[in-house]
Structure formats: structure tokens, C-alpha cells
Amino acid sequence: MDMLEQKHVSLLEEAERRGQPGLGNMRLCFEVLSLASAIDRSCAVRLAEHNLSEGKFVLLFLLRDLPEGLAPHELAERAGVTRATITGLLDGLERDGYLARHHDAKDRRKISVRLSVKGQTLADQLFDEHSRWIASLFAALDAQERALLGGLLQRVWRTLDNPAADSDVKETGITP
Structure with a gap:
């Protein structure tokens, strides 16, 4: 089962066609975004039952x-x-x-x-x-x-707080 939303699949296919580096990192980012969207949708459905x-x-x-x-x-x-x-x-x-x-x-x-x-x-x-x-x-x-996932997500947050680190991220996802 592919967890990605169609828009992310299309973006990955285009990035691969163009030979973009970091496809694994892009896919992981899109998986996180897709999960967040799925949680938001599920939350909206649950709350809509109560108007x-x-x-x-x-x-x-x-x-x-x-x-x-x-x-x-x-x-x-x-x-x-x-x-x-x-x-x-x-x-x-x-x-x-x-x-x-x-x-x-x-x-x-x-x-x-x-x-x-x-x-x-x-x-x-x-x-x-x-x-x-x-x-x-x-x-x-x-x-x-849960602790491992939380730590990994915090590392990604720190990358967002430090845009210069974006260019240092390798395909492995490890920041220097």
C-alpha cells in the first residue's frame, strides 16, 4: 500500500525523471505530509459528527x-x-x-x-x-x-530552523 497522496507520487516521478538527487529524502518528507493530512482528515470527520x-x-x-x-x-x-x-x-x-x-x-x-x-x-x-x-x-x-520517532522528528524540525543545513543534508538524511 502506497501511503503517498497522488500529488506526491507525481512530484516524485517528475523528480526521478529529471534525475533529482535525494529522492529517498523527498519520499520520506511526502510520507510525513501524507500522514499529517490523513490525521487531519480523520480528525475533521470525527469532529464533523458534532458539527x-x-x-x-x-x-x-x-x-x-x-x-x-x-x-x-x-x-x-x-x-x-x-x-x-x-x-x-x-x-x-x-x-x-x-x-x-x-x-x-x-x-x-x-x-x-x-x-x-x-x-x-x-x-x-x-x-x-x-x-x-x-x-x-x-x-x-x-x-x-516513540522516543526514537520523536527524536528523529525533532532533528527534522531543527533543519527547518536552520535553512543553511538544508544544503548539507545527504541522501542518508544525516545532518553534519
Whole structure:
């Protein structure tokens, strides 16, 4: 079974046709990208059963243990999205009855976003369910394999942080 998405297969075929070096490294990169895409798709399907996107789910779990809520700009910062994006996500969650915006009694310009009972219930259920699913993705690996994979992925991350190292990577994948 080829784990690669068709676009990656096509790119590899073209690179091979052109005699590009590092085909093994390219294939490995595309395998990682394909796995990440497959995980994202599976996550989206699981969340869609609850009429949620990943962005909405993130907001539910950010608010889960905060009965006093958070201001929209704080939610945007913690979720890593723009203020414009947060508005759309909050509108959808509010429309579905998962949260409400509350104005400060002393300063009506201040808004706090809080989960409703329905939102809290869903957040509790989904957080546990989603955590178990994520943990299950690598359950076939033992502790040593997970540590090895984690270390290897960190080495690739360091290559991204140091673009000059890109030119030093050999077909073996070992950086100097």
C-alpha cells in the first residue's frame, strides 16, 4: 500500500525523471505530509459528527475549565488565530448553543466568552474522547520507538530552523 497522496507520487516521478538527487529524502518528507493530512482528515470527520471544526473544538477545550470565561482577543491569542477568525468561530458556537458572550457589569465594552451547560458537556465528552483517539494513533509503537520517532522528528524540525543545513543534508538524511 502506497501511503503517498497522488500529488506526491507525481512530484516524485517528475523528480526521478529529471534525475533529482535525494529522492529517498523527498519520499520520506511526502510520507510525513501524507500522514499529517490523513490525521487531519480523520480528525475533521470525527469532529464533523458534532458539527464542529478543529477551530471550534479548540475553543471548547480552551474554555472548558474557565467558568469565568475569556475575552475574545485572549481566545484568539491562545488558539493562534486572528481576531477576525475568532469572531466567526464564536458566532458559530454561539448559534449552536455551546457558548454565550457576557458583557462586564461595570464596563459594557468588555466581553467574556463562557461555555453554556451544553457546551461544557460537549467539551468534557469530546476532550476525553479526542485525547484517547490521538493517543491511539501511536499505540502500536512501544516507548522506545516513540522516543526514537520523536527524536528523529525533532532533528527534522531543527533543519527547518536552520535553512543553511538544508544544503548539507545527504541522501542518508544525516545532518553534519
